[in-house]
Amino acid sequence: xxxxxxxxxxxxxxxxxxxxxxxxxxxxxxxxxxxxxxxxxxxxxxxxxxxxxxxxxxxxxxxxxxxxxxxxxxxxxxxxxxxxxxxxxxxxxxxxxxxxxxxxxxxxxxxxxxxxxxxxxxxxxxxxxxxxxxxxxxxxxxxxxxxxxxxxxxxxxxxxxxxxxxxxxxxxxxxxxxxxxxxxxxxxxxxxxxxxxxxxxxxxxxxxxxxxxxxxxxxxxxxxxxxxxxxxxxxxxxxxxxxxxx
Amino acid sequence: xxxxxxxxxxxxxxxxxxxxxxxxxxxxxxxxxxxxxxxxxxxxxxxxxxxxxxxxxxxxxxxxxxxxxxxxxxxxxxxxxxxxxxxxxxxxxxxxxxxxxxxxxxxxxxxxxxxxxxxxxxxxxxxxxxxxxxxxxxxxxxxxxxxxxxxxxxxxxxxxxxxxxxxxxxxxxxxxxxxxxxxxxxxxxxxxxxxxxxxxxxxxx
Numbered sequence: 001x002x003x004x005x006x007x008x009x010x011x012x013x014x015x016x017x018x019x020x021x022x023x024x025x026x027x028x029x030x031x032x033x034x035x036x037x038x039x040x041x042x043x044x045x046x047x048x049x050x051x052x053x054x055x056x057x058x059x060x061x062x063x064x065x066x067x068x069x070x071x072x073x074x075x076x077x078x079x080x081x082x083x084x085x086x087x088x089x090x091x092x093x094x095x096x097x098x099x100x101x102x103x104x105x106x107x108x109x110x111x112x113x114x115x116x117x118x119x120x121x122x123x124x125x126x127x128x129x130x131x132x133x134x135x136x137x138x139x140x141x142x143x144x145x146x147x148x149x150x151x152x153x154x155x156x157x158x159x160x161x162x163x164x165x166x167x168x169x170x171x172x173x174x175x176x177x178x179x180x181x182x183x184x185x186x187x188x189x190x191x192x193x194x195x196x197x198x199x200x201x202x203x204x205x206x207x208x209x210x211x212x213x214x215x216x217x218x219x220x221x222x223x224x225x226x227x228x229x230x231x232x233x234x235x236x237x238x239x240x241x242x243x244x245x246x
Numbered sequence: 247x248x249x250x251x252x253x254x255x256x257x258x259x260x261x262x263x264x265x266x267x268x269x270x271x272x273x274x275x276x277x278x279x280x281x282x283x284x285x286x287x288x289x290x291x292x293x294x295x296x297x298x299x300x301x302x303x304x305x306x307x308x309x310x311x312x313x314x315x316x317x318x319x320x321x322x323x324x325x326x327x328x329x330x331x332x333x334x335x336x337x338x339x340x341x342x343x344x345x346x347x348x349x350x351x352x353x354x355x356x357x358x359x360x361x362x363x364x365x366x367x368x369x370x371x372x373x374x375x376x377x378x379x380x381x382x383x384x385x386x387x388x389x390x391x392x393x394x395x396x397x398x399x400x401x402x403x404x405x406x407x408x409x410x411x412x413x414x415x416x417x418x419x420x421x422x423x424x425x426x427x428x429x430x431x432x433x434x435x436x437x438x439x440x441x442x443x444x445x446x447x448x449x450x451x
Contacts, residue, residue, distance in 0.1 A: 028432070028433050029432075032432075242332070242335055242394075243395065243404070244330075244336050244338050244371065244373040244374075244384075244386040244395070244404055245373065245374070245375060245376070246338075246341055246373040246374055246375055246380070246381065246382070246384040
């Protein structure tokens, strides 16, 4: 049995193909897994546990069926869904993970992160990250009515549309020094993260020791999953085209 | 409130991901059907759930039809399975023995998907591996208009080489059986095996 890692699904009502593929994944492959880890940005946006829309509710129901079948599911916050909280856990049966975290996989300790904290070249984003992860900011935001939060999110979206074109492909990649610092602090040989939408397995060296950085892919055009079993990690994309393959 | 709005705007701008391109492929309901001629060979597929007849289009898919008929004449399809049944998509078979061992089928055929025949409901196509020219004996019947299986400018398609001319109700029944994990096949396979007892030529009248 393998542990499965996914991230950056960005589930949203405007993307039914992703929802359908995710639900299929939960019903088929994930059922046979030892555990499912979702390393951030399961959802495109999350304005609070009290306001899931139909698309989010469908994903939560899928997770619920998985966890009810006995497969543990762990969810890490992303930069989009950092407000996921206890009620989401109750609805889905999933457990929230701290970021960063060291997970031991078949005897190997692995540093697991969403990955946005490693993108330190984007200083404006790091300031923003600190703000929105602040407990007071979150309390203030969540104290607003659902309608007010929706309106805020909508207004912010509309207001940011001018930036959209320029920012579309502007997810900054990780900073090498930050990666080295994180690995050094954790004392692991392997770092596993998502966020950058640049799926790959990188070999690198930190302090004269060989290390590995594994990056999960997003689900925009296909699914992306890392399977980790006795034989180690394997990064695979899941085709969204149904084909009569032989 | 204003601070919140600003922060939220920055957040959305800062981490905006590439926009999603919705799949808007519209599927043609009026794709070309092969003309019925006396020269179009026919085969009967005898299954554990009933029979259906395929008319082969040797004019549009000469290599695929020749390859398929060679497998028919060898008796390759005798006691093989429809190992995949997906309602509103395809039924697929001819590659596994009834004990779910893969049946060797060494003769491959060049991809003829550019022949102008579309994967509309009732047409029969050649399954294949990721290799565009990797098709051998496994075939499928379209239960729906599957334009996504037709070739486009950037990728090979799946070659249509015939169409069901009678017994489409049998195909529909096979395509709607209960499926799941069975034998070595993990999904979309009939829980109660659907057996291709044989495929035989229909004598031309």
